[in-house]
Amino acid sequence: MAKQTKLFHISQKQAVDLNDISPKYSYQWLPSDYDFLLDEQEEKLFVNGLFNKRYSRAIFVLEEKAVRNLDKNDLLRQLPPYQIIYDRKANLTSDMKQLLAIMEAKxxxxxxxxxxxxxxxxxxxxxxxxYKLSHDHLIIHEDFKGTIGKKGNSYVEVQGDFSSEFKQIISWKMTNVVKGEEVMEFFAETDVLSGEVExxxxxxxxxxxTNQIVQIVEAPMSKLKRGEKVKFNSTADVYVxxxxxxxxxxxxxxxxxIHIxxxxxxxSTMIPGGQRLCDEEQMDGEILYYFNCGDLKPPLAIYFSGYRSAEGFEGRRMMSSMGGGPFMLIADPRLEGGNFYLGSEAFEKKLVEVIQNKLTVLGFQNSDLILSGLSMGTFGALYYASDLSPNSVIIGKPLTNIGTIALNERVLRPGGFPTALDMLFYNTGEITEESAQKLNKRFWDKFSKGDYSDTTFAVAYxxxxxxxxEAFPMLFNTLKENRSTARVLYKGLTGRHNDNSPGVNKWFLKQYRNILFNNFRRVMDDFE
Structure with a gap:
């Protein structure tokens, strides 16, 4: 049997009917007035008044008296966010309610x-x-008489005369199996560019x-545009x-x-607490974010995911090791593995507002903020630093000139990263040297306007x-030409972009460790 997750039920009475509990969980009951400081369990929940990280994945179901008991000893705030369930009828103080709210207790x-x-x-x-359904598996219905243009992996454009009733245009095959009883949700990036089309x-x-259809699920675009979830499941293992x-x-x-x-x-999206931002001006393409309030003490450390073809977040375990402090994960599931966190002006503003809101919730200043990322994530960290004037920007393998990355695909790096061409087209509508330079300029025009007078840049390139x-030389020269008092720590490693990732990662973590200790008196956990 796979390793089970602890489900702690802390209440006056032990639950009687546990037949429906998943075998993934190991149920353990503790009385509401249990002495957690003494804690006579073999594996203690708290050691010397500090939460035992062995239980960082545990679920806590708390009745009213249990909430009060944990809060009394300042232990409640140490439980993992998003993993607390409490009695909605509990009569709690406003401070307790506020704490449970910021910890996203249910x-x-x-x-x-x-x-x-x-x-x-x-x-x-x-x-x-x-999963994403590849446009390479797209099939045009034989009765459709319009035109269909596949714009690389950026998007598909369809133009034609549509009937008064719904008629099939195209379909996608899914090669992955969805396991029986697994509840899934569907989301598609779409836009109607012209005409009255549903x-x-x-x-x-x-x-x-088999070829047996066991269920048909409908997902109107109007419902998806309202942000409503379209969920489905089956008793059998199925293709979609x-x-x-x-x-x-x-x-x-x-x-x-097309996302499943x-x-x-x-x-939540992908993980408990995962949230979505949609770009209403560009097919409702998403950026995902996850906020963990940690111990509510500075800094707020933000990690922008690198290029990732798999759906979801990266870096959760690493960011959990940042001394127990608050952190955010930001991911970009557009295109094959990300669009470098770019979008419409309103979309980018939404992301900045989310970060500022989390700083406000925590009672922090921008000087309590760290932005970080590797490879594609470096673009996000640097690009939004101009809006946020953070304490520090910690990056490895910086990428700033998306247009240049696309141009390098033809001669310098043939076949190495063809998705760069999709990014250029997605953001400019063209694949030309002029559009490449325009996209490069978009970054530098924004970055050069930032106030970095109190910001430390730690860069491994x-x-x-x-x-x-040219990413690092241009970054260094831009800061120097602006007479910025920003501190720049840097290390150059021999090799191409995908060479020596272990060396870059090691230096990246070392700078995190140094900045956490020197600027915030935090000790980062050991992380391998």
């Missing part, structure tokens, strides 16, 4: 404990699961190793065949990435970087 009705168990089973998977996606769930239907007058539509992800019990060799 209030549920404890009188119906089976509902609590069902929520736990559906919410806490501790693994990310999601779109409808149909999901055909096909039993594995997605088809797009349209009706209305002549027009033009655009379809970006594991659904959670609440509205590759001396023969075949993606963007």
């Amino acid at each position: 209030p549920l009705d404890m009188e119906n404990f089976s509902q609590v168990i069902n929520f736990v089973n559906d919410q806490f998977t501790f693994g990310q699961l999601g 779109l409808l996606f149909k999901l055909f769930l096909i039993k594995e190793n 065949n997605v088809a797009l239907y349209a009706k209305g007058k002549s027009g033009e539509i655009r379809i970006g990435q 992800r594991r659904a959670l019990a609440d509205h 590759m001396k023969q970087d075949d993606y963007d060799k």
